[in-house]
Amino acid sequence: MTNTTDGDLLLKNITAQAPFPICFADLEKTVAEKIAAGPFGYIRSGAGGEQTLHNNRAAFKKYSIVPRFLNDVSNVDTSIHLFGKTYPTPLLFAPVGMNGMVHDEGELAVVRAAQHLNIPYIQSTVSTYALEEVAEAAPTATKWFQLYWSTNEAIAYSMAARAEAAGFEAIVLTIDTVMLGWREEDVRNQFSPLKLGYAKGNYMNDPVFTASLPDDSFESYVQGVLQNVFHPTLNWEHVRELKRRTNLPILLKGILHAEDARLAIDNGIDGIIVSNHGGRQLDGVIGSLDALPAIVETVNGQIPIILDSGVYRGMDALKALALGADAVAIGRPFVYGLALNGQQGVEKVMTNLYDELKVSIALAGVTSVKGLRNITLVKIDGTEDK
Numbered sequence: 531m532t533n534t535t536d537g538d539l540l541l542k543n544i545t546a547q548a549p550f551p552i553c554f555a556d557l558e559k560t561v562a563e564k565i566a567a568g569p570f571g572y573i574r575s576g577a578g579g580e581q582t583l584h585n586n587r588a589a590f591k592k593y594s595i596v597p598r599f600l601n602d603v604s605n606v607d608t609s610i611h612l613f614g615k616t617y618p619t620p621l622l623f624a625p626v627g628m629n630g631m632v633h634d635e636g637e638l639a640v641v642r643a644a645q646h647l648n649i650p651y652i653q654s655t656v657s658t659y660a661l662e663e664v665a666e667a668a669p670t671a672t673k674w675f676q677l678y679w680s681t682n683e684a685i686a687y688s689m690a691a692r693a694e695a696a697g698f699e700a701i702v703l704t705i706d707t708v709m710l711g712w713r714e715e716d717v718r719n720q721f722s723p724l725k726l727g728y729a730k731g732n733y734m735n736d737p738v739f740t741a742s743l744p745d746d747s748f749e750s751y752v753q754g755v756l757q758n759v760f761h762p763t764l765n766w767e768h769v770r771e772l773k774r775r776t777n778l779p780i781l782l783k784g785i786l787h788a789e790d791a792r793l794a795i796d797n798g799i800d801g802i803i804v805s806n807h808g809g810r811q812l813d814g815v816i817g818s819l820d821a822l823p824a825i826v827e828t829v830n831g832q833i834p835i836i837l838d839s840g841v842y843r844g845m846d847a848l849k850a851l852a853l854g855a856d857a858v859a860i861g862r863p864f865v866y867g868l869a870l871n872g873q874q875g876v877e878k879v880m881t882n883l884y885d886e887l888k889v890s891i892a893l894a895g896v897t898s899v900k901g902l903r904n905i906t907l908v909k910i911d912g913t914e915d916k
């Protein structure tokens with residue numbers, strides 16, 4: 531990824547071969563035709579009546595930018611700095627569980643793409659491959675570990691310690707999944723990726739987890755994960771205890787309220803991810819972009835803010851950055867890329883997002899990510915998600 535703005539970034543997508551889907555809608559449609567209804571529904575759907583899934587997209591459409599011109603944009607600097615490192619793009623991979631559902635190489639293919647593109651990768655607790663295997667597949671990638679707190683706290687500490695030992699550079703504690711959302715599509719499809727074994731990686735390689743099982747049967751693994759993965763009593767004391775137990779920076783994923791952002795800072799948290807889990811947890815929740823401005827105001831630059839949920843094109847990323855996010859994380863789009871063409875598919879999706887972002891920054895009359903904070907954004911409420 532270069533920082534020079536080419537005249538025509540789209541040209542490289544015009545090839546003699548069958549085109550790779552260029553936008554999110556094309557990607558989703560192509561994947562729907564390729565994979566079975568169960569895994570497709572699991573990935574695509576939102577909780578409940580999918581109001582939040584809708585809100586996420588609608589939030590981006592409420593904003594329009596007013597560009598400036600005659601401001602040499604031949605060099606656009608898209609780099610960002612996070613936790614002492616510089617990255618070429620303001621994009622991250624959101625943690626997405628059970629990648630083996632759509633591709634045999636699962637998380638290994640994604641982390642290799644992350645390494646190749648120098649984009650931070652957040653590995654889910656519920657991965658098909660173990661964090662040690664992921665670390666070995668891409669030793670120089672920036673890797674963060676997403677933690678689902680376990681009812682058996684020794685398992686949570688064990689996973690955090692394994693991540694630190696394997697070279698992961700941060701812990702992302704997901705706080706919005708203390709129990710699973712009401713996911714009707716999975717009931718319709720009678721689909722559970724857990725029951726197909728796709729979450730074995732980190733659990734079956736964890737000595738504390740395996741020692742807690744009554745036997746080594748598949749059913750014991752399924753029951754063991756179910757008993758441990760959700761933790762309804764999760765509270766700020768757990769966060770403080772995790773801080774005492776790890777040397778790594780901790781980010782909280784799932785912040786939507788400015789007051790929780792303030793509490794995160796008060797409790798020594800190093801970064802937050804403004805997210806509603808891609809609309810997969812509590813339905814009826816505010817779109818994550820709608821939640822951003824109040825959080826940005828409260829955080830006031832004290833810790834990095836990453837936003838996810840509904841960032842499906844470069845222009846979405848631009849709007850989030852303009853509203854004060856330091857970076858954005860991508861979920862479903864990269865999973866669809868993985869389903870279509872493994873590591874290459876993931877790279878293609880992320881590169882297209884990046885290219886659209888870069889051309890959009892230049893066409894807005896801006897030459898850096900930080901410069902986006904000064905652009906004119908007009909908010910128009912009441913738009914439809916079309």
Ligand SMILES: Cc1cc2nc3c(=O)[nH]c(=O)nc-3n(C[C@H](O)[C@H](O)[C@H](O)COP(=O)(O)O)c2cc1C
Nearest residue numbers: 573624625626627654704807808838839840861862
């Ligand atoms: C199939 C799937 C699995 C997910 N698994 C996890 C997970 O294991 N841990 C987590 O914190 N978030 C998980 N998420 C949520 C993502 O990290 C992210 O918040 C969400 O996908 C962002 O929305 P987007 O898909 O609209 O980009 C998952 C999302 C999807 C689509």
Ligand SMILES: CCCCCCC(=O)C(=O)O
Nearest residue numbers: 627656707724729759810
């Ligand atoms: C193994 C049980 C499902 C874990 C939840 C994974 C997730 O965060 C999501 O599907 O969303």
